[in-house]
Amino acid sequence: MNAILEMRGISKTFPGVKALDNVNITVKAGEIHALVGENGAGKSTLMKVLSGVYPHGSYSGSIIYEGAERRFKGIADSEALGIIIIHQELALVPLLSIAENIFLGNEQAKYGVIDWSLAFSRTKELLKVVGLNESPETLVTNLGVGKQQLVEIAKALSKKVKLLILDEPTASLNEKDSDALLNLLLQFKAQGISSILISHKLNEISKVADAITVLRDGGTVETLDCRIEAVSEDRIIRGMVGRTMEDRYPKRDPKIGETIFQVENWSAYHPIHTHVQVVKDVSLNIRRGEIVGIAGLMGAGRTEFAMSLFGRSYGQNISGRVTLHGHEIDVSTVEKAVSNRIAYATEDRKTYGLVLAEDIRKNVTLANLEGVSKSFVIDDMQELAVANDYRARMRIRSPSVFQEAVNLSGGNQQKVVLSKWLFSDPEILILDEPTRGIDVGAKYEIYTIINRLADAGKGVLMISSEMPELLGMCDRIYVMNEGSLIAEFDIAEASQEKIMHAIVKSGRR
Amino acid sequence: MDTRTADELHVSQPKTSWMEFIKSHFRDYGMLLSLLAIMLFFQMVTNGTLLRPLNLTNLVLQNSYIVIMALGMLLVIVAGHIDLSVGSIVGFVGGLAAMMMVRWGFDPVTTTIACLIVGGLIGAAQGYWVAYFKVPSFIVTLAGMLVFKGLTLALLGGMSVGPFPVVFQRLSSGFIPDVFGGQGFNYTALFLGMASVAAIIYFSFRSRANQLKHAVETAPFGLFLFKNGLLAVLVIAFCYLMATYRGLPNVLVIMAVLIALYAFVTNRTTIGRRVYALGGNEKAAKLSGIKTERLTFLTFVNMGVLAGLAGLIFAARLNTATPKAGLGFELDVIAAVFIGGASATGGVGKVTGAVIGAFIMGVMNNGMSILGIGIDYQQVIKGLVLLAAVSLDVYNRKK
Numbered sequence: 001m002n003a004i005l006e007m008r009g010i011s012k013t014f015p016g017v018k019a020l021d022n023v024n025i026t027v028k029a030g031e032i033h034a035l036v037g038e039n040g041a042g043k044s045t046l047m048k049v050l051s052g053v054y055p056h057g058s059y060s061g062s063i064i065y066e067g068a069e070r071r072f073k074g075i076a077d078s079e080a081l082g083i084i085i086i087h088q089e090l091a092l093v094p095l096l097s098i099a100e101n102i103f104l105g106n107e108q109a110k111y112g113v114i115d116w117s118l119a120f121s122r123t124k125e126l127l128k129v130v131g132l133n134e135s136p137e138t139l140v141t142n143l144g145v146g147k148q149q150l151v152e153i154a155k156a157l158s159k160k161v162k163l164l165i166l167d168e169p170t171a172s173l174n175e176k177d178s179d180a181l182l183n184l185l186l187q188f189k190a191q192g193i194s195s196i197l198i199s200h201k202l203n204e205i206s207k208v209a210d211a212i213t214v215l216r217d218g219g220t221v222e223t224l225d226c227r228i229e230a231v232s233e234d235r236i237i238r239g240m241v242g243r244t245m246e247d248r249y250p251k252r253d254p255k256i257g258e259t260i261f262q263v264e265n266w267s268a269y270h271p272i273h274t275h276v277q278v279v280k281d282v283s284l285n286i287r288r289g290e291i292v293g294i295a296g297l298m299g300a301g302r303t304e305f306a307m308s309l310f311g312r313s314y315g316q317n318i319s320g321r322v323t324l325h326g327h328e329i330d331v332s333t334v335e336k337a338v339s340n341r342i343a344y345a346t347e348d349r350k351t352y353g354l355v356l357a358e359d360i361r362k363n364v365t366l367a368n369l370e371g372v373s374k375s376f377v378i379d380d381m382q383e384l385a386v387a388n389d390y391r392a393r394m395r396i397r398s399p400s401v402f403q404e405a406v407n408l409s410g411g412n413q414q415k416v417v418l419s420k421w422l423f424s425d426p427e428i429l430i431l432d433e434p435t436r437g438i439d440v441g442a443k444y445e446i447y448t449i450i451n452r453l454a455d456a457g458k459g460v461l462m463i464s465s466e467m468p469e470l471l472g473m474c475d476r477i478y479v480m481n482e483g484s485l486i487a488e489f490d491i492a493e494a495s496q497e498k499i500m501h502a503i504v505k506s507g508r509r
Numbered sequence: 510m511d512t513r514t515a516d517e518l519h520v521s522q523p524k525t526s527w528m529e530f531i532k533s534h535f536r537d538y539g540m541l542l543s544l545l546a547i548m549l550f551f552q553m554v555t556n557g558t559l560l561r562p563l564n565l566t567n568l569v570l571q572n573s574y575i576v577i578m579a580l581g582m583l584l585v586i587v588a589g590h591i592d593l594s595v596g597s598i599v600g601f602v603g604g605l606a607a608m609m610m611v612r613w614g615f616d617p618v619t620t621t622i623a624c625l626i627v628g629g630l631i632g633a634a635q636g637y638w639v640a641y642f643k644v645p646s647f648i649v650t651l652a653g654m655l656v657f658k659g660l661t662l663a664l665l666g667g668m669s670v671g672p673f674p675v676v677f678q679r680l681s682s683g684f685i686p687d688v689f690g691g692q693g694f695n696y697t698a699l700f701l702g703m704a705s706v707a708a709i710i711y712f713s714f715r716s717r718a719n720q721l722k723h724a725v726e727t728a729p730f731g732l733f734l735f736k737n738g739l740l741a742v743l744v745i746a747f748c749y750l751m752a753t754y755r756g757l758p759n760v761l762v763i764m765a766v767l768i769a770l771y772a773f774v775t776n777r778t779t780i781g782r783r784v785y786a787l788g789g790n791e792k793a794a795k796l797s798g799i800k801t802e803r804l805t806f807l808t809f810v811n812m813g814v815l816a817g818l819a820g821l822i823f824a825a826r827l828n829t830a831t832p833k834a835g836l837g838f839e840l841d842v843i844a845a846v847f848i849g850g851a852s853a854t855g856g857v858g859k860v861t862g863a864v865i866g867a868f869i870m871g872v873m874n875n876g877m878s879i880l881g882i883g884i885d886y887q888q889v890i891k892g893l894v895l896l897a898a899v900s901l902d903v904y905n906r907k908k
Contacts, residue, residue, distance in 0.1 A: 311798070333800075334795060335798040335799075351790075352796050353793055353796075355785075356790065357857060358785065366786055373779050376780060378782060384723055384725065
């Protein structure tokens with residue numbers, strides 16, 4: 001098999017940082033090539049070099065694509081040759097239709113006049129290929145994330161793609177949509193389209209990849225060929241972190257006490273469609289020192305439940321009772337919820353968790369400014385001491401606490417969010433997808449932090465779409481589907497199969 | 510995985526050289542240097558007229574109301590909003606003050622208090638729609654601009670109303686009297702200047718000592734001395750010049766106190782910090798327990814009070830209230846805040862920047878008037894300076 005792409009000796013430096021150091025990668029025609037590595041290993045930078053975001057001359061090394069050395073000056077150059085990149089954050093315009101999005105910048109037009117019937121019919125063909133059953137006129141904003149991802153792929157197909165690059169395509173997809181997407185990649189492979197898949201989900205990689213290149217600290221560690229022998233997840237992790245990771249979940253000896261937190265008959269309705277009940281009569285409890293999970297598919301209502309509980313941050317017409325240590329508490333505003341020692345760390349760090357333009361110090365104290373101030377005046381030095389303390393304890397990697405949050409990696413951002421909530425001194429900590437988009441090493445650290453919290457006698461409620469994570473971390477797991485809790489498992493009896501069965505069974509009702 | 514211990518992660522503080530420090534803090538110093546450069550330029554081309562005591566006094570009087578409003582506008586812009594109505598509020602409050610004192614016979618103190626309250630109420634009325642109804646502030650205050658421009662006309666019946674009682678005029682035209690009885694030299698001004706220099710130096714040494722104690726990156730000591738020394742020389746020179754004329758204008762003292770107060774509020778208080786968080790990421794701020802609606806509302810109330818104060822000062826300065834008072838002030842105020850480095854998307858901006866921005870505009874107005882440049886080209890030049898200042902800032906930030 002010939003190589004469609006060969007990147008040789010690629011090095012790229014930013015002021016003060018060597019992001020890529022002599023990286024080599026060879027992608028054969030018609031294969032699915034996975035690119036793995038911890039956050040900050042250089043995957044995205046490498047793909048930006050390839051697609052021309054960093055133009056020729058700003059890096060050293062050479063790119064050989066379809067047998068000739070290429071010097072891309074911008075994305076337009078690489079796209080013209082069929083190299084299409086789909087970014088983790090989707091680049092669709094929400095208020096335009098599927099067809100308009102697919103042909104954005106590449107309109108089906110003659111002399112500037114768009115031929116809509118041609119655009120629609122071509123869109124229909126493309127949607128059929130990617131298996132999306134929607135009208136071309138549907139607005140993108142009305143689609144779920146999974147379907148939007150398919151629109152992006154259809155857009156790539158419309159440009160006669162030869163090498164498709166997907167950056168974390170399944171990060172926000174549920175299992176079903178992820179599988180559909182991976183199957184699509186396999187289909188493309190059969191048609192001779194090559195792809196580069198960047199993912200943290202190693203099980204998916206071992207499912208579809210033909211070859212795996214591992215990057216670490218800006219350098220190539222190794223390329224594993226899956227056609228010769230099956231590559232295990234542990235093997236990949238060993239390459240990524242430079243050592244074997246015996247256990248992906250830190251050990252913990254749970255010391256569970258009495259029930260401290262109870263939610264009874266919690267209900268909430270959709271903020272716009274007032275008759276749609278999104279959270280249906282949810283009752284649950286958490287005991288001292290316990291980590292309780294909520295499993296479920298995307299859109300099961302878990303985040304909505306958590307946010308409606310946390311100061312009515314979601315929905316309307318909310319009802320139900322919350323008790324902490326046997327006393328009913330008022331959680332009707334975020335401020336009251338926080339002062340009643342509830343904390344909620346969001347699934348969407350950048351939108352809901354951090355003030356990105358501000359530094360670590362200011363983000364850490366944001367939810368508890370009273371803790372570092374006297375009668376409305378902030379004590380700078382006390383604040384600094386608090387921030388330094390959390391930076392050290394949570395092992396936030398940055399030159400100092402004056403680093404702006406926007407410049408931190410996903411794992412470190414998550415640690416800042418957790419620091420913020422720990423500093424508010426909660427009894428009950430609700431963690432919504434605490435490890436989304438975080439690399440393996442940082443995940444382990446986050447798990448360790450969560451375990452420490454439980455050991456300190458707090459109650460932790462953990463929402464996650466990754467079932468192995470829930471099974472590895474929790475003492476008890478609730479299962480949610482369509483807004484209701486449909487099952488509860490003690491960790492001893494829980495398994496991925498049982499949880500899926502519960503969801504499927506309730507869906508059929 | 511990183512296996513370094515937490516201690517090793519603390520990067521040791523290397524001794525930073527002057528140049529490096531200035532480079533990395535260019536945005537902080539660049540603005541001040543531009544102001545000094547512009548002043549130097551006009552000082553030369555006007556053959557020294559710019560810094561004559563009389564003109565310096567005028568410069569302060571002419572710009573005081575812009576600076577005072579820029580303090581409020583800074584908070585509004587940092588919170589992610591804009592207020593286009595401040596010029597109309599200046600006119601309306603000035604007109605109200607005139608009617609109260611000249612026509613309805615209220616005394617100046619009652620009038621002043623009532624007018625500040627009315628300013629606050631106007632701010633509250635607009636802030637209500639912005640904060641609780643989520644109507645874009647651009648629209649609400651555009652409406653407010655029209656409404657209060659119209660109400661000013663109606664209130665004054667289309668005429669100019671004045672003159673004011675002498676006590677009220679002193680708000681703008683009065684000076685801090687000399688208690689030492691110097692002949693033609695106002696010792697009080699000089700002493701006030703020296704006292705503020707002493708205070709500034711005391712506080713900066715204290716905060717530096719505190720920073721060193723906690724191993725925070727600090728300016729090199731030489732630069733620190735130079736900066737404080739320069740500031741001391743400038744303040745004392747300024748007060749000396751003013752002392753040779755009539756001393757420090759009352760308005761200057763009001764302005765200086767307000768600048769110090771707002772610098773403190775934005776830097777050191779919880780409410781200031783929360784406004785920045787609100788402008789930086791409203792959703793995150795809200796989910797951190799900050800009452801974002803109320804805070805937005807309060808920034809508009811604050812803006813209204815300051816615009817009311819500016820209206821009083823402006824009316825007192827002209828000694829008459831006219832229906833055209835305040836026309837276009839909002840543009841000068843907004844320009845001052847943006848020249849001062851605030852971000853149009855919110856979350857970024859400094860009180861010192863806004864004040865320097867206001868003086869850059871003020872010095873240019875004043876200098877160009879001395880040179881006899883017509884109002885037509887003055888506007889062209891001011892527009893271009895605004896564009897240049899903000900593009901330079903955007904360019905610097907990209908680097």
